[in-house]
Amino acid sequence: SQQGEEDPQALSIQEGENATMNCSYKTSINNLQWYRQNSGRGLVHLILIRSNEREKHSGRLRVTLDTSKKSSSLLITASRAADTASYFCAGADSWGKFQFGAGTQVVVTP
Amino acid sequence: EAQVTQNPRYLITVTGKKLTVTCSQNMNHEYMSWYRQDPGLGLRQIYYSMNVEVTDKGDVPEGYKVSRKEKRNFPLILESPSPNQTSLYFCASSLYLAGSIYNEQFFGPGTRLTVL
Numbered sequence: 503s504q505q506g507e508e509d510p511q512a513l514s515i516q517e518g519e520n521a522t523m524n525c526s527y528k529t530s531i532n533n534l535q536w537y538r539q540n541s542g543r544g545l546v547h548l549i550l551i552r553s554n555e556r557e558k559h560s561g562r563l564r565v566t567l568d569t570s571k572k573s574s575s576l577l578i579t580a581s582r583a584a585d586t587a588s589y590f591c592a593g594a595d596s597w598g599k600f601q602f603g604a605g606t607q608v609v610v611t612p
Numbered sequence: 613e614a615q616v617t618q619n620p621r622y623l624i625t626v627t628g629k630k631l632t633v634t635c636s637q638n639m640n641h642e643y644m645s646w647y648r649q650d651p652g653l654g655l656r657q658i659y660y661s662m663n664v665e666v667t668d669k670g671d672v673p674e675g676y677k678v679s680r681k682e683k684r685n686f687p688l689i690l691e692s693p694s695p696n697q698t699s700l701y702f703c704a705s706s707l708y709l710a711g712s713i714y715n716e717q718f719f720g721p722g723t724r725l726t727v728l
Contacts, residue, residue, distance in 0.1 A: 508654075535716060542700060542724075544616075545655075547716035590654060592717075598643065598662050599670060600717075602655040 508603035521578040523606040525591030532596045616720035624726045633688045635703030642708040644686040648699040693727040
């Protein structure tokens with residue numbers, strides 16, 4: 503099976519700006535999760551949205567999900583230098599399989 | 613402290629020499645999974661386990677074996693490693709609720725494997 507795709511592959515913004523990244527997936531999902539990874543270290547969970555939800559907020563994060571288009575977006579508002587990282591979406595099906603996107607590399611400059 | 617641990621963190625080996633990467637979690641999670649991460653490809657799932665003695669193939673299982681004899685441990689075995697298995701490997705665990713609801717995964721720190 504194929505991996506999901508993320509867009510853009512890389513994003514460079516200044517502190518205080520918003521960062522938006524998109525994710526498309528190919529199979530039916532139970533939920534979609536977003537993770538952050540700093541420089542090849544372990545991934546850290548950010549937010550989870552279930553297949554029957556359309557939008558979810560957590561602090562400066564906003565996630566949308568469109569199951570008809572098999573796509574999701576992650577918005578980080580008021581970016582900080584500490585948000586510099588790679589961001590991955592992961593679709594979870596109902597049987598334990600996870601499909602990760604290729605990731606978006608975000609650089610936030612002070 | 614709730615965590616997923618992996619050992620070793622770094623390993624350089626030669627083609628054909630069997631190796632095991634251990635993974636252990638202390639959160640009593642039912643679900644555990646192995647991934648490999650390669651540049652430009654994101655993470656690809658190798659194997660996963662929904663509970664003791666239950667394992668299933670992910671997207672890239674060829675060349676790997678796993679076992680789940682205890683709830684806390686999920687070792688990854690490469691019986692005859694090859695250079696194309698050079699990668700960064702992550703173990704993860706998750707609470708699994710009835711009704712097939714998969715929650716957030718907790719990831720280990722990663723194992724960087726080089727096969728010469």
